[in-house]
Amino acid sequence: MDPFDTLGIPPRFALELTETEQRYRDLSRALHPDKYVGRPASERRMALSKAIEVNEAWRLLRDPARRAEAMFRRAGIEVGETKGAPADPELLMEMMEQREALAEVRGNKDRPGLETLVAGMREREKSVLDRLAAALDAPAPNPDALRSNLPALSELRYVRRFLEEASAAEDELT
């Protein structure tokens, strides 16, 4: 089920999260299992599966990489961790270097070094998000033009994975 349809909101990559969360809550108020205590069993099951769908939709839409995936899918472009365009060798190379740099600051317990790396990566995340928004939210996107933006999605995944690891490294240093 498409997460935008589940929440009944217009599909957009540059999503207004506060409004979307409000919609998510309104639907939860109507569907949460707490509101169906004492109802017939089949009705409770139905509400439970709807509530699960609504929770899942919000979980996907909150995450930019997953939200981008949903947008691509709506345009009929199949994406997934293993599917889609093969990673750009240049990007792979760069990411490997960045990870080595991360391992190094981690080993040296170099906090300022870590912060510089993270700041650089955040910058990069922002620029990828902007690129994706421009492509995915274009007024009349054609599938080929969209497909050419698939590398941006894999870049976003790499960047986010890097940031997750950096966050684990931060934990170690505190």
Add this chain to the structure above:
Amino acid sequence: MNLLDIFDPKAAPRPIGIDLGTTNSLVASVSDGTPRCMGDCDGEALLPSVVHYGEAGQIIVGKEAQRLAASNPRETIVSVKRFMGRGARDPETRRLGPYAFVEPRDDDDAKVIKFDVRGKPVNPIEVSAEILRVLKKRAEDELRRVGGAVITVPAYFDDAQRQATKDAGRLAGLEVLRLLNEPTAAALAYGLDKKQNGTFAVYDLGGGTFDITILVLDDGVFQVRSTGGDSALGGDDMDRALAEVLLAAMGYPSDEGRTPEIVRLALDAARATKHGLTDKETVEVELPVRGGDTRHVSITRSQFDELIKPVVEKTGIACRRALKDAELAPESLDGVILVGGSTRVPFVRTYVERLFKRHPLADIDPDQVVALGAAVQANLLAGDGDAEEVLLLDVLPLSLGIETMGGVTEKILPRNTTIPAGAKQTFTTYADNQTGFEIHVVQGERELAADCRSLARFTLRGIPPMPAGLARLEVTFDVDADGLLDVSARETRTGIEQKVEVKPSYGLDDDQVEQMLMDALDYGEQDLAARRLAEQRVEAQRILMATRHGLETDADLLQGDDKQRIEAAADALAKVIEGTSAAAIESGISELDRLTHDWAGRRMDRAIANAIAGKSLGDVESSVKDAAGTDAHTAVADAHASAMGPGADPSLEPPVEPRPSGSGSSTRGAP
């Protein structure tokens, strides 16, 4: 209410909330809109969670049992909660304590830990059920009839510990409406009492468990952002640390010579000293020394602080991780709420204050706040109170995963996912004509499945014979609002629903619980039949009420002669309720269920449409009020139109008064 009055014209069943604590347990209910704990005949709300098994088979719970613990340490179970959902080989059995355990016969027998009490095996579910029975009796004395119960559990309890708690409730004859996380219960009591909005941390250090929960309170929505903790960390560990010191002073520096009586005495003395040090700087303890003398030992607060430091510092790790998971800095919190008796320890308070850089809140009695919140939730679930306004969105405390090739865990639902939650995973067969499949489900954050907590093994059977790799098994993992896992499977090529055999790694299976129920009742099968009848009646009455309410609000969604058929089935069910056949009631319920199924689906769609439309209209109203000119108005209206999809022009809708969210949905007034 008429329907419910059939059996006892004087009393309507009243929902209750229970805090089944490590050290103390409480029961509360809401009257006149205010939650209140119910006391024993002396007005004492705290029931010590201590169960004594007497020589003549009598069972004593509470203060009296606590007194008996000193002379009967093996026959008196203290802090049973620490053993809930644990297996016979759990490390908890090896910690300092006076108990004897039954050696498991085999792996299957080791799934549930058993105390050896007077030569008889007793499991933690049975011990907990004794505590729950006393609380239920207490509530019945005051409320006359007890309806459903909400029982609280530590947020960090895993699936096995939750299931054990629910089983204990059933065994005690309670209808468990919901398992509620303790920090969320506390937040509910605070939020509704103080009408506070904002982001809060609930620091809950009890007798045996520690929870940290970060949640957002926003106009009746209690949304948990993250949770963390340790389900084997609490005041008991402080007592043990101090007891080791006292035991050394008594002449027992090692296990040598320590009898269960001596261990119990040291633990009790440690607890009393801990309590004394809350207000005093020094406490003097009189201890019997090996050989017969007595000795006075002084314990200062700073000595005690030093001893408990490792215990308290362990909580800091979980707190920092929870803040990180919630993507928050301590400074951005609006408050820290203290829950649990162990937060009375001055060192804990100072530690929390330093950690969160603010003075923590403890306005509501930290011993009672969880039970009060549970009572509020029970009341809401029973359809009383501001059920429309309040929404609890809790999370899965530990990631759920499955074991893949090489013993690596593949996460299917990450920790802190809002529940109810579900995930689908597709598997395929690796051999020709393979008809079965085993899946190992684990809970935890570790990379290797062996390092996580094993939840269950699921065997899928009846896959149609096919070449290897051709079958597509879609397995659905659903976690309900209690945080309990349910698994179903389907072969997607043939659409055949698979049989899933659940083998829980810990705890009891359904048959064992049923057997325990039988054993617990005085007259076995006869009693069980009476109980089934009573349960079916309650269920039938609820469904009748829900159906009749639905006929009032959503009759327009019925098609053809559905209305007549549903009414006829409802009347027939009302008639069999008065009879004595549980089976007849059961079949009447399923008939009504079948007839209302499609209609229920349409009602749910209406509830969804109302939730979307109701709020959007409200938004338009309030935006218009704030908007400076017509431009803003148009923009909002446009957004609204596209949100409703094509063909749903809001301008064609009749004008609706702005109203609080949800009041137009068909779920209102659900029993």
